[in-house]
Amino acid sequence: MAQQASDQDQPTIDRYIDALWLEKGLSDNSLQSYRRDLYQWSYWLAQRGSGVLLCGRADALDYLAEQRGQGKSARSTARLLSCLRGFYRYQLREGRLQEDPLANIEAPKLGRPLPKSLSEADVEALLAQPDDDIAIEQRDRAMLELLYAAGLRVSELVSLRFSQLGLEQGVVRVTGKGNKERLVPMGEEALHCLQAYLRGGRPQLLADGESDVVFPSRRGQMMTRQTFWHRVKLYAQRAGIRASISPHTLRHAFATHLVNHGADLRVVQLLLGHSDLSTTQIYTHVARERMQALHRAHHPRG
Structure with a gap:
C-alpha cells in the first residue's frame, strides 16, 4: 500500500515532480515512481519527527540501511538513492537547502549480472x-x-x-x-x-x-x-x-x-x-x- 507524504512535505515533493515533468518530460509511470519513493521517504521521516527539508545524513543512512534490511536488492536501493539525490540537488538549486543530506553517500555496488548458462x-x-x-x-x-x-x-x-x-x-x-x-x-x-x-x-x-x-x-x-x-x-x-x-x-x-x-x-x-x-x-x-x-x-x- 502506498504511503502518503506528510502535510508539510507534500507540496515540496509535488513541486519537484512538476519540475521533472517540465524539465525532463518523463513518462507518467516514471513520475509516479519518483512520487511514490519520495512520499515513502517523507512518511518514514515523519515517524521520526522530521521532514524532507529537515533531515540529515544520519537519517538518510538509516533509511537506506532499513530498506536493504527489508530485502530490497542493491539495484533497487541504488535506484532509490538516485531518486533522492535528484530531489535534493533540485532543492539546493532552488535555494531551499544549504547542505545536501545525501552528500558523500555511496551507492551500493551492483556488480555485473552473471550470464545465463546451461549445464x-x-x-x-x-x-x-x-x-x-x-x-x-x-x-x-x-x-x-x-x-x-x-x-x-x-x-x-x-x-x-x-x-x-x-x-x-x-x-x-x-x-x-x-x-x-x-x-x-x-x-x-x-x-x-x-x-x-x-x-x-x-x-x-x-x-x-x-x-x-x-x-x-x-x-x-x-x-x-x-x-x-x-x-x-x-x-x-x-x-x-x-x-x-x-x-x-x-x-x-x-x-x-x-x-x-x-x-x-x-x-x-x-x-x-x-x-x-x-x-x-x-x-x-x-x-x-x-x-x-x-x-x-x-x-x-x-
Whole structure:
C-alpha cells in the first residue's frame, strides 16, 4: 500500500515532480515512481519527527540501511538513492537547502549480472534434439553444434559465408565487433555435423538455388537472428529445458564450460573475441559459483 507524504512535505515533493515533468518530460509511470519513493521517504521521516527539508545524513543512512534490511536488492536501493539525490540537488538549486543530506553517500555496488548458462547435460540434451533426416533440422543441428563449439555470437553464425570456413584446418574465421577477425577451432563433432549438412541438408534446402550463406533459410536467404532464436526455443522445449534460453546462452555455455575445465582466461578471451579481459572475467565468477554450489550439495559440512 502506498504511503502518503506528510502535510508539510507534500507540496515540496509535488513541486519537484512538476519540475521533472517540465524539465525532463518523463513518462507518467516514471513520475509516479519518483512520487511514490519520495512520499515513502517523507512518511518514514515523519515517524521520526522530521521532514524532507529537515533531515540529515544520519537519517538518510538509516533509511537506506532499513530498506536493504527489508530485502530490497542493491539495484533497487541504488535506484532509490538516485531518486533522492535528484530531489535534493533540485532543492539546493532552488535555494531551499544549504547542505545536501545525501552528500558523500555511496551507492551500493551492483556488480555485473552473471550470464545465463546451461549445464553440460542440458547442452547435450539440446544438441540431440534435431532430426538429421529432416533437412532444416540437419541445418539447425550443425548451427547449434558450431555455436557451442566455437562460442560464436548469433549474428556471426547466421551471416557466416563459405569463404570463412576452413574445413581442412577445422577452423572458422569470424569477423566480430569492431571488424576484428579471429580464428576459432570448430571441434571434431561440430566439423562432422557441418560436413554432413553441407553434403545433405543444405542442397535440399536450396533446391538447386545458389547462396554463399552457409546456413540459408527456407527461401535461400540469410536467416534472421529472431528465426534462429525460435528454432532454439523449439529444441529446448523438446529437450525439457525449462529455463528461458536464447542462442546467446550457448555462447555463455561455451565460455563457462571451458573455464570450468581449466581453460586459461586469455585463451577464452581470444576465442570469444572480447577486446578487454575484464569482459571475460565474468566467467571466473560463474565457475566460482558453480564450485560453491557443488560444495554445498556434496560436502558433508557444506
